[in-house]
Amino acid sequence: MHAAVVTDFGSPDVFEPTELPDPVPGPGQVTIDVTHAAVGLIDVYLRQGLYKGQAGLPEPPYVPGLEVAGTVRALGEGVEGLRAGEPVVTLSGTGAEGGYASVAVADAAMTTSLDGLDGAGVDPALAVAAVPNAATAYLALTEVAHLKPGEHVLVHGALGGLASAFPGVARTLGAAGVTGTVRRTSLERARASALPYDEVLAADDFAEALGDRRFDVVVDPVGGQVRTDSLRVMAPMGRMLLVGNAGGDWEHTVPTNTLWGGNLAVLGYAAGFHLPRHPELARPAARAALEAIGKGLVQIDVQTLPLSQAAEAHRRIERGSVGGRIVLTP
Template sequence: MKAVQISQFGGPEVLTVTELATPAPGPGEVLIDVSHAAVGLVDVFFRQGLFKDAPGMPAPPFVPGLEVAGTVRALGAGVTEFRVGEPVVSMSSAGIGGYASAYVAKASMMVSIDGLGIDPALAVAVLPNAAMAQVAFSRVAHLSPGETVLVQGALGGFAAAFPGMAKQLGASRVVGTVRASKLAAAEKTKLPYDRIVNSATFVDDLGDEKFDVIIDAVGGSVRQDSFAVMKPGSRLIVSGNASGDWSHQVKTSDLWLNSVTVSGFNAGAFMGPRPEWIRPALQAALIMVEAGLGETEVDVLTFDQAVQAHERMEDRSLNGRIVLKPE
C-alpha cells in the first residue's frame, strides 16, 4: 500500500511517501480502502516529537493520521454490521495509521455514510471532530438547551465542529473568535455562528456578554482573556493548544472565588477507555452534517503534498481542514 511515513522527528520534510505491506483485519476489525485521510494538528505534534517521552506515544518510523474515509475491503472475524464496498468514516484508537491507501479500523469506531450523499472529503473532515465535540459538550461541559457558547479559534479544524454541534444540542447563541487576518474568511463561512469577532479584542467587542461554555483550542493569551467573559457556573473546556504556549497556568483560588470550572478535553485520552461512546457520537455527528451544520472549508491534497499540508498547518494559514488522498 502507499503511505506517508514519518521517518524521524522533525519538520515537515521528514514526511516521505513510501510503499508498505497492506495490513489484514483481525477480529472485530475492518480493512478500509482509504479515499481521504484528514490532517490534524495532533499529527503535527506527533511529527515534531512533542510528546515523544509520554508513554504510548508513536516513535519513528510511523504513519500519522487518525481519521479516514473510504470503502470496506475486508471484514475481520465477528464483524457483521458492515459489508464489503460500503462507504465509511473511521476514527483511530491509536491516533496513527491514516495517511495510507489501506487502513485497519476497529468496527466500533466506524460509521457508515452509505446512501447519505455526503462527500467523503467533507465527511472525514467533519464527522470525527463533530463526534468529539458531541462528547465534549455532553460529557464534559454538560451543555444544556438554551445556554450560550463561545468558540475560540472559530475556523480551526477541531473548533469548526463545535458551532454545529452546539446548535444541534440546543445552544441559544454561538459566538466565535478568530485572528484579525481571518476576519474576512469568517464573514464568508457557512458555519452556524451567530457572530465572529477578533480574538485580540473579543473582550471589548463583546461588551457585557458572558457565556455558559467556552471551547478553547488556542491557549495563550486567548485562554487567559476567556475568564473575562465567564460568569458563575461557566465552564471553560481546554481542548487544544494551537498557540504553542505551554506555560499558561490557572490559579485554583480564582476558580473557587468566581465559581467557574476549567476542564481539559483530550479526545484520545478521554474516549479511549470508553469505546462505547464513539458510535453514538458518530451517529450524532451524522445528523449534524445532514442538517447542514458542518459546512466547513475543506482543501484536498494528495499524499505527495503531505509536506505542504503540514507546512500550512504550522503557519496557521488554513481556514478549515486539509484532507489527503492517495492520488
C-alpha cells in the first residue's frame, strides 16, 4: 500500500512517501480501501512531538491519520453489521495512526456505514471531514455538557474543523441560539458561511460586544485568553467545553475561584480517549452526525490534496490558513 510516513518528530519535512505491506484486520477490526483521509490539528501536534513519549501514542516511524472514508476491504474475526465493499467512515477512536495510506485498519465499532438510511448519498470527502467532528460535538454536548433544549451556546474558532460541527448539532438538540467567534480577519467569511450561527463576533473583544448576554454552554477549541474571557459571559451553572488548544498557549490557566463564585464548570472532552472506553457510543453518535449533515446544518469547507502532499497539508494547518478541513486522497 502507499503511505505517508512520519520518519521523525519535527517539521512537515519529516514526511516520506513509502510502500508498506497491506495490513490484515485482527479480531473486531476491518481493513478499508481508503478514498479520503482527514488531516487534523492533533496529527500536527503528534508530528511536532508535543506528545512524545506518552503511552499509547505513536513514535516514529509511523503513519498518521485518525479518520478515513472508503470501502470495506476485509472483515476481521467476529465482525458483524458490515460487509466487504460497503462505503464507510471511521470515527476518532481507533488510535492516532494509520489513515494516511491507501489501506487502513479500523475498529469495527468505530466504523459507520454510508450505505444505510442515514448515510446514503453523503459524499465520502464530506463524510470524513464532517462526521467524526459532528459525532464528537454530539458526544461533548450530550455526555459532558448535557445541553438542554432552550439553552444558548457560544462557539469559539467558529469556522474550524471541529468547532464548525457544533452549531448544527446544537440546533438538532434544541439550542435556542448559537453565537460564534473568529479572528477579526475571518469575520466576513464567517458571516457569509452557511453554518447555522445566529451571529459571529470578533474574538478579540467578544465579551464587550456581548454586553449583558450570557451563555449556558461555551465551546472552546482555542484556549489562551479567549478561555478566561469566556468566564465573563457564562450564565450561572454554565459549562465550558475544552475541546482543543488551537491558540497554542500551553501554559494558560483558569482562575478557579471564578468558577466557584460563579457556579461555573470547565469540562474537557477528547473523543479519541473517550470512545475506545465506550465503543457503544460511537454508532449512535455517528447517526446523529449524519442526521445533522443530512439537514444541511454542517456545511464545512473541504480542501482536497493528494496523499503525496501530506507535508503541505500540515504546513497549511500550522499557518492557520485552513477554514474547515483538509482531506488527503491516496
